[in-house]
Amino acid sequence: MKTLLILSWRNIWRHPGRSSALLAAIISGLWAGALTIAISNGIYQQRTNYLINNETTHLQIHHPDFMTERSPDLTIPQPEVIVSRLAQDPRVRSFSPRTLIDGMLQSPVKASGVRIRGIDIVAETATTGFHRQLSAGRFLDQSTRNPLVMGQALAATHNMEIGNRVVLVFEDTRHELTAAAFTIVGLFVSPSRQVDRTLVFVRADDLSSLLADRFISHEIVILLHDIADADTVAADLNTRFNGISARTWFELSPELRTLIDYGSITLLLLTTVIMLALAFGILNTLLMSLFERRYELGMLLCIGMGRGKLFVMMMLEALMLTLSGAAAGLLLAAMALNWLSSTGVDLGIFAAGLAQIGYDRIIYPFLHGSDYATVVFMVIFTTLAAALYPAWKALATNPLEASKSR
Amino acid sequence: MKPVVMTENLGKVYNPGSIPVTALRNATITIDRGEFTTIVGPSGSGKTTLLNLLGGLDRPTSGSVCINGIDIATLKDPELIDFRLWNIGFVFQHYNLIPVFTARENVAFIMLLQHRNKQQIRERADQLLDEVGLSHRRDVRPAQLSGGEQQRVAVARALATEPKFIIADEPTANLDTAAAMNLLDIMERMNREKQITFVFSTHDQRVIERARRVITLVDGAIVTDRQHAS
Numbered sequence A: 001m002k003t004l005l006i007l008s009w010r011n012i013w014r015h016p017g018r019s020s021a022l023l024a025a026i027i028s029g030l031w032a033g034a035l036t037i038a039i040s041n042g043i044y045q046q047r048t049n050y051l052i053n054n055e056t057t058h059l060q061i062h063h064p065d066f067m068t069e070r071s072p073d074l075t076i077p078q079p080e081v082i083v084s085r086l087a088q089d090p091r092v093r094s095f096s097p098r099t100l101i102d103g104m105l106q107s108p109v110k111a112s113g114v115r116i117r118g119i120d121i122v123a124e125t126a127t128t129g130f131h132r133q134l135s136a137g138r139f140l141d142q143s144t145r146n147p148l149v150m151g152q153a154l155a156a157t158h159n160m161e162i163g164n165r166v167v168l169v170f171e172d173t174r175h176e177l178t179a180a181a182f183t184i185v186g187l188f189v190s191p192s193r194q195v196d197r198t199l200v201f202v203r204a205d206d207l208s209s210l211l212a213d214r215f216i217s218h219e220i221v222i223l224l225h226d227i228a229d230a231d232t233v234a235a236d237l238n239t240r241f242n243g244i245s246a247r248t249w250f251e252l253s254p255e256l257r258t259l260i261d262y263g264s265i266t267l268l269l270l271t272t273v274i275m276l277a278l279a280f281g282i283l284n285t286l287l288m289s290l291f292e293r294r295y296e297l298g299m300l301l302c303i304g305m306g307r308g309k310l311f312v313m314m315m316l317e318a319l320m321l322t323l324s325g326a327a328a329g330l331l332l333a334a335m336a337l338n339w340l341s342s343t344g345v346d347l348g349i350f351a352a353g354l355a356q357i358g359y360d361r362i363i364y365p366f367l368h369g370s371d372y373a374t375v376v377f378m379v380i381f382t383t384l385a386a387a388l389y390p391a392w393k394a395l396a397t398n399p400l401e402a403s404k405s406r
Numbered sequence B: 001m002k003p004v005v006m007t008e009n010l011g012k013v014y015n016p017g018s019i020p021v022t023a024l025r026n027a028t029i030t031i032d033r034g035e036f037t038t039i040v041g042p043s044g045s046g047k048t049t050l051l052n053l054l055g056g057l058d059r060p061t062s063g064s065v066c067i068n069g070i071d072i073a074t075l076k077d078p079e080l081i082d083f084r085l086w087n088i089g090f091v092f093q094h095y096n097l098i099p100v101f102t103a104r105e106n107v108a109f110i111m112l113l114q115h116r117n118k119q120q121i122r123e124r125a126d127q128l129l130d131e132v133g134l135s136h137r138r139d140v141r142p143a144q145l146s147g148g149e150q151q152r153v154a155v156a157r158a159l160a161t162e163p164k165f166i167i168a169d170e171p172t173a174n175l176d177t178a179a180a181m182n183l184l185d186i187m188e189r190m191n192r193e194k195q196i197t198f199v200f201s202t203h204d205q206r207v208i209e210r211a212r213r214v215i216t217l218v219d220g221a222i223v224t225d226r227q228h229a230s
């Protein structure tokens, strides 16, 4: 076996030019492919982290119909029971009840549609990181009556600044129109322009008292210690409490689901293209070498080398060539990633468009260990498949090739 | 004692379907151990065809070939390959050696196919290369060897497996006179000292003179079969 390995390896280098060309193609193909995967991983990861940390959290509890109807009377029944339960659950890191309503924000300039999010400052800042995106002022506190935080972009369209007052108009739980004045205490800039123009924060207590005559919650967002527990915690909550629906980040965010699907389709296309190119490269190289070496293969059969060994020899040639190329390509990719994962990749020209939909300009590409394993596995599989035909042809060599007079 | 090779009414027709070419007919030959036999005849007379049949490289269309008492028609293809490995040594006119192996590796390789012990393989390869006068060239690849040197490595390789006999199809055809005579000297010495049986074909009158038995083919038929006194 060792001899066959040596033989195959040396056979590869009989045509250094040809083998190097194939090798270079494999290396650059895998390098580029691995980086592309790593960048899409980075985008996905960054977006997932952002959405989980600032928006979705790991799971959320609502009235079962709230997500579809968003009616103010679809509140969570007995939130205090759920809250005390969550406080005891060791898997839960923190949670934050929210009071939500969609309405209008009016300033002397104009009115715009907004999503009003009533929060408990302590619970919310422990659970989400949105407050870190504050660009000016404070993130709601007790010192002002009816404080409000809005996107800097929204404030600009209303010619508003910190200290100005705006009026929020919305329907209360009895479906009557209510209006109240709020004072702007802070402005934020998030990666998403959409969020900057539509989301405003107020205190849950203030909003509750305007909506109903008691404290109400429409949403409880929950952060876990381990994202992997999301499914089981959601299932536990759903069986324990009636009249609520607990959903995981995966169920809640169509964007993340799409991202995952889109990611896997791109990945599939990309790898298919690379593997096809690899397959043709192998096939071509092996068929060429087979044709040139038919006398020699005949001679090997004559002197008593079995057809099985001949087959193995051809397969080994293909495998060693591609695996060394794959190893080099992935090694180079790993080195590039090692560097890029600290500096990040500046998406530059795409950034403006991406910011519109909430992406950061700089992303940090990375590969999972399993990505490397998958690539190596696919390279092996493709190589074996592509080498099968030439190796089978080698197997069918007639020993008489060796004794032909030329 | 059993003859090394025994054929009976051996015949070969190429392309039996379309345009049949009768390359060999009714060849009945017995070759005993220790013979030094050459097959001669004009181009196209069937020398290569006969040697291929004797070496189990091709199947006859009629008649039979027994090597060391075994009718090779009874062997299936993979068995025949293994049979060649253990029983027959080959020296061809071209492309004898594995180009990516050194002389020593070429000789060792065939013994590795026989699964011999590593130590024994190394010693035997060196000893055989020494016997064909190439100890100083053993770590050189075929491309750096002259034609004569390559054929001597091929003879060393053929001897390595301790075959019943060695078949050589025009081993000297590509060699100059000095190299050809040198190769013949080596073959003759192996034959004399170790009782190695050689069957080879040639066009070369000086080579024919060195054989002890000359079988002449014309149009696929044996016309004469003479023992030389030598």
Ligand SMILES: Nc1ncnc2c1ncn2[C@@H]1O[C@H](COP(=O)(O)OP(=O)(O)OP(=O)(O)O)[C@@H](O)[C@H]1O
Binding pocket: A405, B014, B015, B021, B022, B023, B041, B042, B043, B044, B045, B046, B047, B048, B049, B050
């Ligand atoms: N594979 C083949 N298919 C068809 N005809 C063949 C084949 N091999 C040989 N022949 C024919 O069989 C006859 C004998 O050929 P063979 O090669 O045995 O002759 P040879 O004596 O070795 O000739 P040379 O001295 O040129 O090597 C020739 O007429 C040749 O054309």
Ligand SMILES: [Mg+2]
Binding pocket: A405, B047, B048, B049, B169
């Ligand atoms: Mg011939």
